[in-house]
Amino acid sequence: MPEQVTHDPVVRTENVQELADDVVVIPNGNVQLVPNIGVIGGRDSVLVIDTGMGPGNAEKVLEFAARYARGRRLYLTTTHFHPEHAFGAQVFADEATFLVNRDQAEELNAKGPGYLDMFRGLGAGVARQLEGVELPRPDLVYDQTYDLDLGGRTVRLRATGRAHSRGDQVVEVPDADVLFTGDLAEAGQFAIFPWFPPHDTDVSGLRWLAVMERLAAESPRVVVPGHGDVGGPRLLADVRDYLRLLRDETWIRRDSAADERTIVEEVSALMIQRHPEWAGREWIEKGVGCLCTEHPA
Known part of the structure; x- marks a missing residue:
């Protein structure tokens, strides 16, 4: 289980940040369990990326998106x-076409109820936001890539394969050189490993690293992480370098037959020394656990 949350994870739409012409982000304000939410416009259509947690947050996002879209x-x-x-996707049901990659749709169907129960146990504020949640069904499902024509602007949705989850996707705005990563990248935070054996073990440190190597090599101008401040290509390189170091330091100790508790303590101390300003230190242990299982025997 993630740690208990003592605040309400509320999306705030007052401080919208413009990234390029007709590309904005509703920033998460570095509030835990609030994502960065993207809004991308073309001549004819507008794409919203992520909803926030639960119907209340999604209603605010939809209200903003409808005003922004102007028809x-x-x-x-x-x-x-x-x-x-x-x-929060249920709120958009009669207002927007909901599209995702196939792996994500299948993962939502398989794991959604369990994650709903788990997150309701994280604290009263989280439970409040999740009141009335109905798990959505996408209107359109694609396999690997989908080019969405917004009118004079094409946005590319690209499934990455198993990494932070089984069904991650990134969203690219090629003409503006902007990339939305979801939780494949966070700013100012250790990578979130949802490693909850035996309930969920689909996160893969090795596949995640391979994805980050590809994304970092593409070097987009603007990177919108799942959580934290918007950045540039250095943000992708930082996540890549962290995952690489986490793998190497975990496996060195695994090779020497150290027990997992010792590996966690030593690797955690090293990572915190390297990045004392980063939040989410509890995720280091989850990453070590995941990478121990991926160690070549």
Whole structure:
């Protein structure tokens, strides 16, 4: 289980940040369990990326998106199925076309009820946001890539394969050189490993690292992480380098037959020394556990 949350994870739409012409982000304000939410416009349509947690947050996002669209058609996509990113999609049902990659749709169907129960146990504020959640069904499902024509602007949705989750996708705005990563990348935070054996073991440190190597090599101008401040290509390189170091230091100790508790303590101390300013230190242990299982025997 993630740690208990003592605040209400509320999306605030007052301080919208413009990234490029007709590309904005509703920033998460570095509030835990609030995602960065993207809104991308073309001549005819507007795409919303992620909903916030639960119907109340999604209603605020939809209200903002409708004002922003000024009559343009609405689309919705989610970077992955986790509750703060996707468990508000029901609000968009009659207002937008909801499209995601196939792996994400299947993961939502398989794991959604369990994650809903788990997150309701994280604290009263989270439980309040999740009141009335109905798990959504996408209107349109694609396999690997989908080019969405918004009118004069094409946005590319790209499934990455198993990494932070089984169904991650990134969203690219090629003409503006902007990339939305979801939780494949966070700013100012250790990578979130949802490693909850035996309930969920689909996160893969090795596949995640391979994805980050590809994304970092593409070096987009603007990177919108799942949580934290918007950045540039250095943000992707930081996550890549962290995952690489986490793998190497875990496996060195695994090779020497150290027990997992010793590996966690030593690797955690090293990572905190390297990044004392990063939040989410509890996720280091989850990453070590995941990578221990991926160690070549």
